[in-house]
Amino acid sequence: MTPAVRSVLVVGAGVAGCAAAILLARAGVEVDVVEARPGTTDTGSGITLQGNALRVLRDLGAWPQVSAQGFAFDSLGLRAPDAHGTLLAEVPDVRTGGPDLPATLGMSRPALAGILLDLAAEAGAKVRLGVAATGLDQDADGVDVTFSDASTRRYDLVVGADGIRSWTRRTVGIDAEPEGTGMGIWRVSLPRPADVVRTDLTYGGPCHIAGYCPTGPDSVYAYLVEDVQDRSGLTPAEQVEVVRGLAAAYHGPWDALRESLSADTPVNYTRFETHLVEGPWHQGRVVLVGDAVHSCPPTIAQGAAQALEDSAVLADLLLGTSGWDEDVLVRYADRRRDRARQVVEASVQIGRWMLDRTPREQADVPGLLRRISSLVEVPA
Ligand SMILES: Cc1cc2nc3c(=O)[nH]c(=O)nc-3n(C[C@H](O)[C@H](O)[C@H](O)COP(=O)(O)OP(=O)(O)OC[C@H]3O[C@@H](n4cnc5c(N)ncnc54)[C@H](O)[C@@H]3O)c2cc1C
Structure with missing residues (x-):
């Protein structure tokens, strides 16, 4: 089978970029990754990974390291804002990644970034830290890219995985800017x-x-x-x-x-902040994944999960297509948009109910969470 793409540039080494790099490089695609930050891409803090994120991480080969370094659990506690922090309820969480994975796992962001960068390098991707993409110029057959270290290279495809304020998104004129919630x-x-x-x-x-x-x-x-x-x-x-x-x-x-x-x-x-690109998720041979194309407030901790799913679906379609056909990028967005939209809208809705102090009987948070769990339980 003639590969759809032989060379790919991934802009940004967050979860979305690393996932795309690992899956494509492992299948024999020549992958370069550039990351504007000089060191580990994610600083401080922790991240809550739901089962559907863990399912993609397992497919990337990251599960042994993730499970060893993170902290897994299967329920959510609800406490009162009273003098004892009274435990009101312990709610079992849905194992959205399947029965073999915990419902949820917390881990340090730098630890997750380190695991994914190592796997990308092991898969054969060439990762350059402290280097930004600074120029894109595409024609029907490829994309010429300029980098902050003055190097240049031509690629079959550029994957913009450069986060909520995506330089790639703005550079190719895909119109969507995040708004505060x-x-x-x-x-x-x-x-x-x-x-x-x-x-x-x-x-x-x-x-x-x-x-x-x-x-x-x-x-x-x-x-x-x-x-x-x-x-x-x-x-x-x-x-x-x-x-x-x-x-x-x-x-x-x-x-x-x-x-x-x-x-x-x-x-x-x-x-x-939140946004969702309503129009095409690509422009010619440049395509967006992760926060570059949709973002949600972390009220249901699905941002990284959706970013990982984007890259898994994009890689699946690219690797399953013979020869270059821009339609593969249309099919990618078609497979992803509705699911991402439902997650974004639910995440925003939960915050809005809180901001508006909507009475509990009109704000069906458990119902909304059940709906999203059922949605993301099905592999992307
Ligand atoms: C406060 C907060 C809490 C959150 N908590 C959770 C949570 O608990 N669980 C969850 O699932 N999600 C959570 N999220 C969402 C989650 O962090 C994001 O959805 C996820 O990190 C998106 O990954 P990404 O790879 O698309 O983008 P990013 O992680 O933003 O990575 C993009 C990378 O691109 C690089 N870059 C940018 N421009 C260039 C350029 N021109 N050249 C090269 N590199 C470039 C950046 O330096 C960055 O490293 C949270 C978000 C926020 C704001």
């Missing part, structure tokens, strides 16, 4: 208290959500979601004080988490 999140990585063995969420109190997720035997990331504010003027020590102040309203395991905050604990504050 009205919420902001404080995140800190801390030592894991012994009684933190799954994600517990507290709705209400001074924050919309106070939550945590174990990320390994010794680590946890804790987060507090508030109405978005301009927090840019705060010093690192002042940021810690804000987190400590907000966390003071939450108890149970939060008491130990709060105690472990120190003036030099790194704190991250991020606005929730």
Whole structure:
């Protein structure tokens, strides 16, 4: 079979870019990856990976490392914003990746990035860190790319996996810019208290959500979601004080988490944003995956899962097609768009119900979560 593509450039080495690189390089495609950041692509904090993300990670060959370094669990705790952090319910989570994988796994973002970069290199992809794509010029037969180190090369296909503010998306004129959803999140990585063995969420109190997720035997990331504010003027020590102040309203395991905050604990504050490219997800021989093409606030922790699924579907279609035909990129977006849309809309909806303080009887969060679980349970 004549391959659809012989050479591919992947712009960005996040989860989407690494997944595309691993799958294509392993099948014999010549893959270059450029990543603008100089070191590990993802700094600080943790990530909650749902079963459908774990299924793709297993297909990439990452499961032994991911399961060894992460912290798996099968239920979600709901706590009250009261003086004891009373556990209201322990809800079993759906194993959306299938019965052989846990429902959820938390891990450190740098650990996940390291695992995926190693696998990409092992598969034969040439990864250049600290190098950005800076110019694209395509014709019917290929794409000429210029890089920040002044090198140039021509490729059969460019995969734009360069995140929510995608340079690739803007450069090829695909029109969609992320919008704020009205919420902001404080995140800190801390030592894991012994009684933190799954994600517990507290709705209400001074924050919309106070939550945590174990990320390994010794680590946890804790987060507090508030109405978005301009927090840019705060010093690192002042940021810690804000987190400590907000966390003071939450108890149970939060008491130990709060105690472990120190003036030099790194704190991250991020606005929730969302977008979905409504038109084509490609332009000629340039195609978008992951946050470059859709993003959602992490209210149901599906962003990375959807990014991984994009790359798995794109690789599946490219590797199953004989000879170049732009239609393969149309079929990719057709297979992905509705699923990504449902996830994005559900993620935004949950946040909106909180912002609008919609009465519980009109905000069917459990029903929405069940619908998304049933959707993503089916492989992409
Ligand atoms: C606060 C917050 C919490 C989240 N929590 C979760 C969660 O718990 N679970 C979950 O599944 N998802 C979560 N998400 C979403 C998740 O982080 C993203 O969906 C996912 O990281 C997208 O991966 P990506 O590979 O598409 O993009 P990214 O991870 O953004 O990677 C893009 C890469 O491209 C690089 N790049 C950019 N421009 C260029 C260029 N010109 N040349 C070369 N490289 C370039 C960037 O440096 C970056 O490394 C969260 C998001 C936010 C904002």
